Amino acid sequence: MKIMKKVLAGMLTAAMLCTMAVPAFAGDESISLTLWGAEEDQALLKELVEKFEEQYADFSFDIRIGVESESTAKDTVLTDIEAAADVFAFASDQIFDLQKAGALATLSEYGAVLENLAGKTLDDVKAANAAGAVSAATVDGELMAFPMSADNSFFLYYDKSLISDEEAASWDTLLDAAEKAGKKVGYTLASGWYNSAFFYGAGLTTGLNADGTTAIDWNTVSPDGISGVDVTKAMLKIAAHPAFQAVADGDLSNQIASGKLCAVASGTWDASAVQKAFGDGYAASKLPAFTAGDKAVEMAPPFGYKFVGVNAYAENIGWAILLADFLTNEESQVARFLQRQIGPSNLNAAAIDEVQENIALAAVVEEGNYGIVQMVGGKFWDPTATFGEKIAQGTIPADDDAAIQAALDSLVEGVTAPIE
Amino acid sequence: MKEKEAREIHKVKKLKENRTSTIAVHNIVIAVLAVIWLIPIIWLVCTSFSSYPGMNTSTFFPAEWSTANYAKLFHPDTVAQFPQWFKNTFIIACFTCVISTLFVLMVAYATSMMRFPMRKPLMNMAVILNLFPGMLSMIAIYFTLKFFNLTNSHIGLILVYSASSGLGYLIAKGFFDTVPRALCEAAKLDGCSEAGIFFRIILPVSKPIIVYTVISSFLGPWMDFVFAKMILNAGISEKYTVAVGLYKMLDRSLINNYFTQFCAGGVLVSIPISILFVIMQKFYVEGMTGGAVKG
């Protein structure tokens, strides 16, 4: 028993040490804030933070900038909300999960801060940004984050030296033209973000229930009279075309660089890679239309935004609100566009000439006419990715309506499953 | 005489076996195997010398050679701070290695050379704990470290890598089990304390097992990215270890600009480890198998 005694005595000493190591917060001379942004944004954020500190020169700040990609912000934040950054950028589809976990500060509670120190109201913020961005940042009638950009969608890049603008307007002509040119058309089927564009286009929908589960009607007939089976058949037909190439999610930029593609569906983040690959033929437009049943259908991709949110558990939450607002104001959004070609959500920033002349952004704006805000819960992604992969690999028989219906039913069952 | 004859016959047989043609075939097979094993490594090295920053999917060898990737690694930007990562990992690995080696030797000695009432229960507990998947306890370890205020610190990582290292004592114990008991008994009769036996008799003959423990615990921090990623979660690039830093280079938005740098980083990490392995190979093997073999 002696050994146990010593062991435990040692443990207690360690326990004592650690209780004392819990920090007491130092005096409030310097306001400390942490900020997360994408790897590529680091230089820009540094500049913006310096400007922020200049604007509030009466106060001394200690602002630390960390790297966290907008696409993975939710995962890191939710692992330990209290340890996450005070201010962080994230993609709009994460807002529901973040809000549900209580990670985001409800901005209206801090209206006084904006009024007293930034000289504007929350309504000014709403009015300054595109209506779509504001509505996507609103959950249960409350604005939960500041819109930062409005280009998180995808559209068609094509090489106009091989494909004419008319040919790029529909899948049938596009694929035939690509086959003639001996090249391929790349599209990511195995992802609910990309493949839902077919279903949304046909008027089928998804939605988010109050309990966090997803509502989906892809196994029914849409108000436009197009059934999920028709859409799936159209997708299978496209996927079976010899000029079609299913690209794995995340492998897109490799495929673009490989030079095998003459057209690809992607977003502004690949603009420079595509420009390099297509050279003078570089062109972009809305996604091509497809034929479901006997109707021509325009695709409707999820149209997303990037937001800057404030951690509800931030220590200096008032200052965090101010910083988040500053990082997304007109001036900052212009700077972001000039450095990184990211499409502003701020209406004034979007109106400047440089933005208007950008080819990729013009395509995003055009796509915005068709795009929709994707409302889905966490259970949406795996089942839809699998559904897309099945289409890509052709494991669903294209002429068997019953089998397609069964596959859709099974998809719906997975997506609508309760969150356990 | 008969024995001699038999030996002669045996020799002749051997000579026949060793005819040049069979030797050639034998060595060619080995060469082919070695090539198969080395192809990915060769690809790694080649790609690290490519001038194109993304992944090359059309040809095995890069279209254009360049040393730019290595140059970039040593001129850090906000994403890649390789020298800093290397230093961090090296420091963490050194501390981990010292603590782990001490712990392993201490536990192995106590369980192998000494007899005390709690010995068997403790050993059984160790077996049971080793059966749980380590991944599962990650979140709990994270919060334990957070409670100690040690997340995002290298001390925290060192603790994660070394604190439980006592559980890996079995190989060293097997080695100590082979040390003749008589040696220790004699020392005891000469008035040597247990500590004296540990330091004067056991440690000097334990070179292989020490090398083995040192190498395997030194390598841990270079290889692990799961725990490191979780504990260094503030996104501060200067604090990353090599594994986390390189892993993050393959992030979807970065891979196309950093893939070849990732390869170059991989090569740079592998070189010292390879050298360590090649030099210490003999001891490493002896340590690993010594426990069972020596008898």
Added chain:
Amino acid sequence: MPDKTERTSAVEVFKAIGRFFGDFGEAVAHGDLWTRLSLIWMGAGYARRKKYFRAVVMTLFEIFIIWFTIAFGIRYVSKFGTLGTVKPEKVFNMQTMKNEWNDYDNSFQILLFSLFTLVVWLAAAVIWFTNVKKAYALQKLAEEGKHISTFREDVRDYIGKKFHVTLLTLPVLGVVIFTAIPILLLILVAFTNYDQNHMPPTNLFSWVGLQNFISLFGGGSLGASFGYAFVRVLGWTLIWAFFATFTNYFGGILLALYLNSKKTRLPKLWRTLFVVTIAVPQFVSLLLVRNFFSNGGIVNTICARIGLTGLLRSAGLISTSYIPFLSAPGWAHVMIILINIWIGVPYQMLISTGVLMNLPADQLESARMDGASRFQVFRHITMPYLLFVTGPALVTDFVRNINNFNVIYLLTEGAYTTTNQVLANAQAKEVDLLVTWLFRLTQDYYNYKMASAIGIIVFLICAAFTLIAFNRMIRGDREGTYQ
């Protein structure tokens, strides 16, 4: 050298516990004033026998435990039953620009710190009982007029017959804090509803009994998908562990034999070349190989160029325009095992080489002279010897492969999309091991309760396997064999 005092059968354990409390009872019954005073003041017995250092240590220890309990432990343990009831609420203060929070509960913290406190209390209780017995023992020594050890003698004991205490304290402490408590914690989580809807700090979670295990085996609100996924994943885990262990084991032995052959020229050089592949960190080599074999990767490009892809397509073996090395079931399963051979065989080769070098040479020679063929020598001498020496390692390797996270995760995460809708609905894939599945459940879905339940099942499987294997393979204790 079987040691009678070391028997650990259940009866012995209970007897030991009984003796422990029996001695304590005797100490209380027959102890003098100071011994009994030790019940309240832990340093009393020592102080009476002039062991002042120990008296001070024990007194400080007692004070610490009381302080620890009041200032820390009781706050959490009192909420252990409910795991907290107060949700966070806040008021913004414009003056300080900060939120003023209520004293809210965090279920995870309550669970962790309660556990921590309980472990400390358990330790304190053991020390308290032992302390009283020690005081009594000292009293007896004093009464019999025997020598009571001095401070110096006590210290010397810790490098002498109590050297194991000195050696084991820190390692055991490390294991308790960084392995045992976390594992206990997650065992407890398996009986709560800690998931995305109940995530601290904003939300609370609570006890749900066996609900998670019921869901895992196909009952509950989830329908059959979790149960189905569990069976599929478990099946592949076992198949994988079997093949990964044995291909590496025999591959390594064969390679070692081949390299050790007298016909090999420059054996050291070849061995070194194989060893280099071990030295590349797995996350580099595996991520590399994954891109090597990806759908649009270099191997596919080459296969398409030489017409292999077309050949397989016309033979009906693939339906895609690429060879789905790591993206279709079957293909991926085989590739993963092959790549694992690539990763693991050099390592096993090193071990086997070491063992083979010690192969009893006289046996080999005489067998050869008796005209035994090379295969016979291998079958009757080399292999039995290898199995004898490395057999136990096979068991641990099997368990390690059941939990082999790296290979599967690095080769398939983000690269493999399942085409099985039911598996996808449970967030599983055909190539998942139980560990990678539970990792994804915690990382992407914050489904800690199911992950913990799966973790417990993994443990039970490993435990059952280890018990059976060790009982079959290694009868009795081997540790005395060589001494």
